[in-house]
Amino acid sequence: MPRPRPTEVLAEWFGLDDDFDRLPADPRAAYRRDVWLGLGLTVLAVAGMELARSAGYLWGDPEPPWLLYTLSAAGALPLVVRRRYPLAVLATVYAHFLLVGLTVPDVVMTQVLQVVYFMTLYTAVAWARDRRAMIIVVTASLVAMFGWLFWQMAVSSGMQQFAENEGLLDDPPGLFPPLGAMVAQSWLVNFAYFFGAIALGQVTWHGARRRAQLTEQATTIERQAAELGRRAVVSERLRIARELHDVVAHHVSVIGIQASAARRLLAKGDAATQDPRVPLATIEAASRDAVEQMRGLVGTLREIGDDGDDPGAGGGRSPEPGVDDIARLAEADDGLDVSVTLVSEPPGGVPAVPGALGLSLYRTAQEALANVRKHSTARAVGITVRVDRRPVPDDERFRGGFAEVEVVDDGRARPGSSGSGLGLVGIRERVATHHGVAEIGPRVMGGYRVRVRLPLPLEES
CATH class of the missing domain: 3.30.565.10 (Histidine kinase-like ATPase, C-terminal domain)
Structure with a gap:
């Protein structure tokens, strides 16, 4: 068997051809929790921005406070519908990251919004129902993020100034050049950040799919067991009906034979007061009619049960065991x-x-x-x-x-x-x-x- 190509392995891992649609077990409750989570992170984003501004962490001349608050809230608020529209939320939040990061970079560097960006990417991978659209949106988001990172490093002199202030350029403390190590570390952190969110989301999606498959299998097994039980009940009832027919038919047939013999014997003598042949003939006719009706009923049951296996079926009329x-x-x-x-x-x-x-x-x-x-x-x-x-x-x-x-x-x-x-x-x-x-x-x-x-x-x- 030929080994699958890397593209086929990735397609299988991301579930591109899978028809599984992940939905919350209780959509109303899940969407309600998302609203509270989004609102809570929005409040935390605004509070975190004010703490950063008050602590003097903002670079350069700070923007007006109301603008910083608005931009912070705009980055976290879309999470109120994160599982309802995971890809739309990802595109919105990462567009916010790119636009605000190029104009007011101090906003996107706050810790709360970093958590928001991670959660948004994780949610898109874990909950997107269209897996091919998910790949497109996630890829575009990653290109935008790493493009922004490259731009920041290209135009920023912060790392150079930090290295000069700390004297790292004159006396390097490690094996690698200080500026190169700073750039590599920044890329490594971002790589772990973004691809960690993707990996965690995909693992969660696989877990949900596996649970759905197990639930479906359990339902199928339960349905098949119920069907087997129903067939067993029907088969056993048919066998009981046949056995009851054989037992009762035997005795009723004897009654009919005896009644017929009595009528013929009595017909040879003179009746004293009332002819006994009339009730005996009635007994004979009734017994034979009963046997005939029972055979017709059991014949109908046998026709219904011909499609299934009946372990008790038998064509003979041997005496039944007792x-x-x-x-x-x-x-x-x-x-x-x-x-x-x-x-x-x-x-x-x-x-x-x-x-x-x-x-x-x-x-x-x-x-x-x-x-x-x-x-x-x-x-x-x-x-x-x-x-x-x-x-x-x-x-x-x-x-x-x-x-x-x-x-x-x-x-x-x-x-x-x-x-x-x-x-x-x-x-x-x-x-x-x-x-x-x-x-x-x-x-x-x-x-x-x-x-x-x-x-x-x-x-x-």
């Missing part, structure tokens, strides 16, 4: 020690868990185990299934008892294996579907826990 199938999750021979414990109160209550709830508990344990295998250093996992028909005090959701699965491991997060978190989103979606409770997170004593509790329906009396 609570009894959780023990099969421990059969995988992958070095992970998985133990399954079943607790039922009263004993034998597991078969009473509805198919939809049992499926959700199975999927929760399956997802939790998958997360342990992918993202944890755990060597052992305990799965506890609890089915309790006793009502839970102070919680109306669990008046009919609850079915619960808890997955606990003894590991910690594996470095460099953080997941997207979408599996946990799916677990929470399942819990919300059944109006249950989920507790997911690290344990105080180490390891990780996933616990899901779903309400059982009230037993019919």
